[in-house]
Every structure is written in structure tokens, then in C-alpha cells.
Amino acid sequence: MATIVRGNASLLWLLILWSFLVFCPSTSTSNNENLAISNLQKYIQIRTDQPNPDYASAVDFLQRLATDNGLESKVLELVPGKPIFLAWVQGSNQSLSTILLNSHMDVVPVETRGWTMDAFAGIVENGRMYGRGTQDMKSVTIQYFQALGNLLQRGWKPDRTILVSVVPDEEIGGTQGMGVFVESEEFQKWNIGFELDEGLANPDSFMWLYYGERQPWWLVIGAIDQPAHGATLPNHTAIQRLYQVEEKILSFRQQQQQIAATEAGRTGEIIGVNLVYLRSGVTKDNDSFVMNMVPGIAELGLDIRVPPRKEYSRQLNRKISEWLGCAEEEISNWSGNCSHYYYYRFVHKVDIPRVTSIDPLENPYYAMIQSVFEELSIPYQTAIFPASTDARYLREKNIPCFGWSPIHSTPVLLHDNDEYIPIDIFLQGISIYEKLIATLGTWKEKSPNNNDSSSSAIPPHEEL
Known part of the structure; x- marks a missing residue:
């Protein structure tokens, strides 16, 4: 598909100029960089937005990219x-464990009225590429492949196998993607x-390295009384x-907001509570009220995010029991009734508080x-x-894991309108991945028990 550029000058002139920049070698942009930019545009142009992602076209593209x-x-x-x-690069030492570079194919839907440009065109404007997936996380997928391709062009041969996985359905929970794969x-x-x-x-000049993540608790609460x-x-x-x-829920939410205001950039370390729906009323066949x-029933839905520490799970169980007037131990169940007037049901609940060690x-x-x-003089901070x-x-x-996208000095726009990534930061990320992958791929040390399997090689997790 054609490269799309917008700006203040005439469209024809910018198309000619951009074509020259993309297809002609220059001192500032190498052929490999041009290729990476073009590939990201092509990937953005494949409609993998939920709820009907075009996975077949994405896989065809990824197969060509790997080859x-x-x-x-x-x-x-x-x-x-x-x-x-x-996709993979085979390591020379099969006794060593594999390094996995994971990403996902699907992206979230777009509310077109909030975008100032086509969300699936990969438009380049003012040094930025716009499109759904530029941050979450099609840019990272392209960076993986381009970094590995660049290394292989230079004759690099890893000791460890490097495996790239691109999975479906992450944006809707991942149970039929990574969930079944593992x-x-x-x-x-x-x-x-x-x-x-x-x-x-990160809008700041440093990058975030994530060693754990909040756990989703999707909770439905209902109230029952006599209809009248x-x-x-x-x-x-x-x-x-x-x-x-x-x-009571909104009061607790306000308390968490006050804590968040003093912990800039560290929302992963507070309990997040959002009211996502309210439902009640008696309806006719045509759904009018x-x-x-x-009505005798009213219901609300909560998206709750819990930091991966046991103390937070216990605190939240206490809170829910207070909201509903239940005994605390009742909330450990997936569903139940509280007194004569309330019921609750967890649609989804992850309560396995694991983090990856950040002790070198x-x-x-x-x-x-x-x-x-x-x-590489890269400033970073660790967080949940x-x-x-x-x-x-x-x-x-x-298995030890870190979450990291090499995007700094850029507002957080995943799931937002006019999502974009600066071209220079996208290209910088490829260079960082080259160094990081080369380092991880050539580490030869085994565990003391001489078994380098994933769970026994090192003690990477703390359950708090």
C-alpha cells in the first residue's frame, strides 16, 4: 500500500518528497531504517482491531517479514x-534455554470521531507515524524482526535460540492466545x-521497565428488592x-486517586477501580424502558486492578465485604449472595501475586x-x-519476564485517539533491541544444578 503523508504543503509535493526520503539512500536514514518504517506502515494498515481482527492477513505479512x-x-x-x-533464530547450544520476544497481533477498536486522521493508514506527519498499534504494540513487533535481521546481516550467530511469538487476542484477555500457548x-x-x-x-526522557503487573478483577455487583x-x-x-x-466504591476510588497524585507514573502500585457499566430498568421487546x-434488580460492573502483592488482595477482599455487608471469607469465592439484598460475581479474577526479581x-x-x-546511557526506572x-x-x-517498550519522550496513547510513535524513537528502539538481543543471546551461564530449564535456572520470582 502507498506511503501516506500529510502536512501543510501540497499533498503532491509531500508525496514526492517522502518517496525520495524512503526510497533513496541518505546520510541520515539507512535502507534498513526505511524498510522498518515501511513495514510498520504496512502492519498498521492491516485491520487487526477487535472484535473482528484480520489475523489471516497479519500472518501472511509476518511470514514474509520473517523470511x-x-x-x-x-x-x-x-x-x-x-x-x-x-519465528526464530536457532541457537548453537541447544542445552541453553530460549529467549522469547513476545508481541500481539490484535489492537483495540477505534472511535473514528476522536481521530483527526485515518487510524489504519500509517500516516507520517511532522516526524511521527500515526495509527492504531503504533504504541500498542505493532511497533515493537517490527523492531524485533528488524533488529534480528540487522544482526543476522552482520553474521551474528546466537548461542541461545531467539524465539519471536506474535499472538492473538491479548486485547481481550489472551486466554485463547498466550493462555493456550503456555x-x-x-x-x-x-x-x-x-x-x-x-x-x-513515557512522556519523560527515561523508559519504564516493568517487573510485574496489576491483576485484573472484573466484578459484577447486583442489588435486589421488590419491584413496584x-x-x-x-x-x-x-x-x-x-x-x-x-x-462507598467511589469514595474508595477517590482515596486511591489521592495516593496516585503523589506517585506520578506509578499507578501500578495502587488499587485501580473504575465503574464500567450501570444496568437496571424493566424493558419492552424493543429494548425501550x-x-x-x-425495577427489582440493579447491577454495576467494576474493572479493578490489584497490585501483585498479597496485602493488596487481602485489603480488597475486606473492602468488597464492607461494601456488601458480607463476611470477608465469602468474597474469596467466585460468586455469592450477601444478606438478602446483594449478590456478586467475578467475571475474571487473577490472584497469583508474582513479580520478577530486580536483584541483579x-x-x-x-x-x-x-x-x-x-x-547505551539509557535512563530507566522499574515499576509495576x-x-x-x-x-x-x-x-x-x-518464567522471568520484563515488560518494556522503547518509547520515551512520548505521551501514553495506547487505546487513545491519534496514537503515534515518533519515527526517530522507533528507529532508536531497533538499535537498542539489537544490543539487548545480542547480549541475551550470547549468555552461556547455566544454573548451579546444571539444568537450564525455565523454572529451575534461577529463582526469578518473589511472591509477596
Whole structure:
């Protein structure tokens, strides 16, 4: 597809100018860099937005990308219609565990009225590429492949196998993507010892390195009371009872906001609570409401994010029991009733508080990342990721993981309107990945028990 550029000058002139910049060698931009920019545009132009991602076109593109960069590849389909794409560079020492570089194919939907340009065109304007997935996380996928291709062009041969996985459905929980992959025989064959996954952009000049992530608790709370005629004035109604609970929830949310205001950039270390829906009313066949009926049921949904520490899970269980008037031990169940008037149900709940060690003496993978960042003079800080990624599935298998996207000096725009990545920062990320992958791929040390399998090589996790 054609490269698309917008600006203040005439479209024709900019198209000619950009074509010259992309296709003609220059002192500032190499052929490989031009190729990476073009590939990111092509990937953005493939519609992998939920709820109907075009995975077939994405896989075709990824297969060509792997071949062009000298990687072997294969496609798994553990769930029909949900392909998992694998590409790799074979290591020379098969006794060493594999380094996994993970990304996901799907992106979130776009609200077109909020975008000032086509979200699926890969438009380049003022040194930025715009499009859904430029931050989350198609840019990282292209960086993986381009970095590996650049290394192989220079004759690099890793000791460890480097595996790239591009999985489906991360944006809707990942259960039919990475979730099924980690349980498969195919996954076991690769002997994964370490994984890199996605991070976040940062408006500051440093980068975030995430060693854990908040756990999603998706909770439904309902209130029940007698339905009534709209002309009556009952003492209690389901909506009224739910409103009383909602007030308590919003008060707790405000407390967390006050804590967040003093912890800039570290929202992963507070409990996040968002009200995502309210539902009540008696409806007709055409979904319009019956206006003279007081409903007997009212319901709300919460997206709660819990830092990966046991103390936070205990605190939240206490809070939910206070909101509903339950005994605390009841909330450990997936669903239940509280008194005569309330019920709750967890749609999704992850309560496995695992993090990856950031002690360089304990975790050699962290020590290597630290050394690369120091060598390249890259400022960074460690933190808990505020949302969820596919890395959680590997942490549950005791595989050390870090979330990191090489995007600094850029606002966080994943899932937002006019998502973009600066071209220079995108290209810089490729160079960083080259150094990082080369370092990880040539580390030869085995564990003291001489078994370099993923969970026994090092003690990378702390359960807090």
C-alpha cells in the first residue's frame, strides 16, 4: 500500500518528497531504517482491531517479514481462527534455554470521531507515524524482526535460540492466545528461560521497565428488592440499594486517586477501580424502558486492578465485604449472595501475586538488561505495569519476564485517539533491541544444578 503523508504543503509535493526520503539512500536514514518504517506502515494498515481482527492477513505479512529477515517460522492454530505466529533464530547450544520476544497481533477498536486522521493508514506527519498499534504494540513487533535481521546481516550467530511469538487476542484477555500457548506441548519444546513483553510509552526522557503487573478483577455487583408500580413510593428499591454501594466504591476510588497524585507514573502500585457499566430498568421487546415500573434488580460492573502483592488482595477482599455487608471469607469465592439484598460475581479474577526479581545478583537477565542500558546511557526506572499483558501467563509458569517498550519522550496513547510513535524513537528502539538481543543471546551461564530449564535456572520470582 502507498506511503501516506500529510502536512501543510501540497499533498503532491509531500508525496514526492517522502518517496525520495524512503526510497533513496541518505546520510541520515539507512535502507534498513526505511524498510522498518515501511513495514510498520504496512502492519498498521492491516485491520487487526477487535472484535473482528484480520489475523489471516497479519500472518501472511509476518511470514514474509520473517523470511525477508532470515528467520524460520511456523503458524500454530491451537484455537480455530486464532493463529499464533512463531519465528526464530536457532541457537548453537541447544542445552541453553530460549529467549522469547513476545508481541500481539490484535489492537483495540477505534472511535473514528476522536481521530483527526485515518487510524489504519500509517500516516507520517511532522516526524511521527500515526495509527492504531503504533504504541500498542505493532511497533515493537517490527523492531524485533528488524533488529534480528540487522544482526543476522552482520553474521551474528546466537548461542541461545531467539524465539519471536506474535499472538492473538491479548486485547481481550489472551486466554485463547498466550493462555493456550503456555499450556501446549509446543511451548514446552522451546524450553523458554526468559521473556520480553510490552511496556508503556513515557512522556519523560527515561523508559519504564516493568517487573510485574496489576491483576485484573472484573466484578459484577447486583442489588435486589421488590419491584413496584411507579406511582408508589417504596421505602427501599434495588436502585437505591445499589446507589448506597456505589457511593462507598467511589469514595474508595477517590482515596486511591489521592495516593496516585503523589506517585506520578506509578499507578501500578495502587488499587485501580473504575465503574464500567450501570444496568437496571424493566424493558419492552424493543429494548425501550417501561416508565411506570420500579425495577427489582440493579447491577454495576467494576474493572479493578490489584497490585501483585498479597496485602493488596487481602485489603480488597475486606473492602468488597464492607461494601456488601458480607463476611470477608465469602468474597474469596467466585460468586455469592450477601444478606438478602446483594449478590456478586467475578467475571475474571487473577490472584497469583508474582513479580520478577530486580536483584541483579539473583536474576542474571535483569543484570544483562541493566548492563546494556548503562552501556547505551539509557535512563530507566522499574515499576509495576498498571494493566495486564500476556507476560502474566509466563510468570505463572515461573518464567522471568520484563515488560518494556522503547518509547520515551512520548505521551501514553495506547487505546487513545491519534496514537503515534515518533519515527526517530522507533528507529532508536531497533538499535537498542539489537544490543539487548545480542547480549541475551550470547549468555552461556547455566544454573548451579546444571539444568537450564525455565523454572529451575534461577529463582526469578518473589511472591509477596
